[in-house]
Amino acid sequence: MFYSLGEYPLFNVKRPIYLDSHATTPVDPRVLETMLPFFTERFGNASSRTHAYGQDAAAAVRTAREEVASLLGAGAREIVFTSGATESNNIAIKGLAHARRDRGRTIVTTEIEHDSVLDVCGALEREGFEIVRLPVSRDGLLSLDILERAVDRSTLLVSVMAANNEIGVLQPIAEAARIAHASGAVFHSDIAQAAGKIPLALGEWGVDLASVSAHKLYGPKGAGALYIRRQRPRIEIQPIVEGGGHEGGLRSGTLNVPGIVGLGRACAIARDEMAAEADRLAALRVRLLDGLTSRIDGVSINGSMSARLPHNLNVSFEGIEGEGLMLALGDLAVSPGAACASATDAPSHVLRAIGVPAALARATIRFGLSRFTTAEEVDEAAQRVARVVHHLRPSGQSSRTVNSSVQNSA
Numbered sequence: 541m542f543y544s545l546g547e548y549p550l551f552n553v554k555r556p557i558y559l560d561s562h563a564t565t566p567v568d569p570r571v572l573e574t575m576l577p578f579f580t581e582r583f584g585n586a587s588s589r590t591h592a593y594g595q596d597a598a599a600a601v602r603t604a605r606e607e608v609a610s611l612l613g614a615g616a617r618e619i620v621f622t623s624g625a626t627e628s629n630n631i632a633i634k635g636l637a638h639a640r641r642d643r644g645r646t647i648v649t650t651e652i653e654h655d656s657v658l659d660v661c662g663a664l665e666r667e668g669f670e671i672v673r674l675p676v677s678r679d680g681l682l683s684l685d686i687l688e689r690a691v692d693r694s695t696l697l698v699s700v701m702a703a704n705n706e707i708g709v710l711q712p713i714a715e716a717a718r719i720a721h722a723s724g725a726v727f728h729s730d731i732a733q734a735a736g737k738i739p740l741a742l743g744e745w746g747v748d749l750a751s752v753s754a755h756k757l758y759g760p761k762g763a764g765a766l767y768i769r770r771q772r773p774r775i776e777i778q779p780i781v782e783g784g785g786h787e788g789g790l791r792s793g794t795l796n797v798p799g800i801v802g803l804g805r806a807c808a809i810a811r812d813e814m815a816a817e818a819d820r821l822a823a824l825r826v827r828l829l830d831g832l833t834s835r836i837d838g839v840s841i842n843g844s845m846s847a848r849l850p851h852n853l854n855v856s857f858e859g860i861e862g863e864g865l866m867l868a869l870g871d872l873a874v875s876p877g878a879a880c881a882s883a884t885d886a887p888s889h890v891l892r893a894i895g896v897p898a899a900l901a902r903a904t905i906r907f908g909l910s911r912f913t914t915a916e917e918v919d920e921a922a923q924r925v926a927r928v929v930h931h932l933r934p935s936g937q938s939s940r941t942v943n944s945s946v947q948n949s950a
């Protein structure tokens with residue numbers, strides 16, 4: 541069952557068209573329905589084993605743990621609940637580095653990771669760890685040859701995201717894990733954008749640690765999970781938050797039962813609907829891209845179109861001043877390619893890493909389609925973007941002076 545945002549029970553007023561699902565997604569009504577009793581009548585503390593309230597909460601958490609594990613291709617005992625992917629990235633990377641600091645000092649990652657990976661690496665660098673940030677190709681892909689050359693016996697950890705949050709590009713995670721393991725390094729992946737969107741088999745792929753966020757897959761904000769491999773080999777990490785010994789001592793603090801239950805249901809829905817939904821989204825993305833390129837010249841796609849999340853599109857428009865773009869698109873909820881809409885603002889580190897010139901990065905839009913996006917919304921969005929781009933282009937600049945480079949980016 542799909543709703544458009546207009547029909548969605550919580551969105552019955554006229555709102556901008558939401559195409560920013562890499563930033564966050566609304567809670568699916570089915571997820572909300574599953575969560576609600578755990579705020580009120582089923583409010584028990586999952587650690588209170590001596591009475592029915594606690595036992596009920598613990599049973600709900602157990603079910604959620606199985607649902608999360610099942611989506612990821614992991615075992616339930618390998619799931620630790622956290623507050624989201626930022627915390628999971630912190631626990632995974634700092635916790636691993638601190639547990640294995642006597643073994644080596646190097647962490648290998650990429651230039652296009654989420655800030656919550658790059659900033660944790662920066663903090664470890666100040667502690668004396670060595671961070672290697674690998675470049676990616678023009679289409680956003682990490683070269684396995686470059687990775688192989690960067691990893692050696694001093695490498696503690698390799699961290700490569702499964703799907704990028706700006707350009708949607710998918711990295712070869714199983715192959716990267718194999719390269720890490722060949723040198724005795726542990727392999728972590730930020731799968732916040734991939735979980736629930738593409739099939740994952742973390743156990744089979746040899747991933748050791750992985751970070752999940754509920755609000756990127758139609759679950760609630762402030763809930764997430766960290767996958768930690770339990771066997772062949774068992775991964776040891778040092779906890780960051782200490783306290784009551786919750787979650788096997790790896791993340792103390794009373795469990796956020798409603799959030800965990802919501803994450804579990806979100807994972808169960810994603811598992812059931814992912815395949816059909818990916819097809820639907822891929823078709824909508826074609827529709828969006830066609831809607832843009834049929835009306836606008838000089839559209840370039842950022843990132844590989846073949847190794848890509850089905851619901852992501854990241855495009856730049858040649859020949860316009862980017863500052864006006866976001867402002868003029870006020871009735872469209874999308875993300876820009878630079879932090880803010882001004883000429884002095886730095887382009888995103890991801891666009892910089894794939895070589896998009898600063899001026900073009902400022903004239904860039906990230907579209908993130910969602911479970912609730914309709915064909916009508918996509919058509920309307922393409923029309924609005926076209927109107928704005930034409931308006932911003934200096935008059936007289938036409939299809940003959942600005943050539944489309946779409947075909948170069950596939």
Ligand SMILES: *Cc1c(COP(=O)(O)O)cnc(C)c1O
Pocket residue numbers: 562563623624625626627654656701703704705730731732733752753754755756762763764
């Ligand atoms: C959103 C996101 C995060 C942060 O997740 P939170 O749950 O909001 O902390 C981390 N990594 C990626 C790739 C993301 O898209």
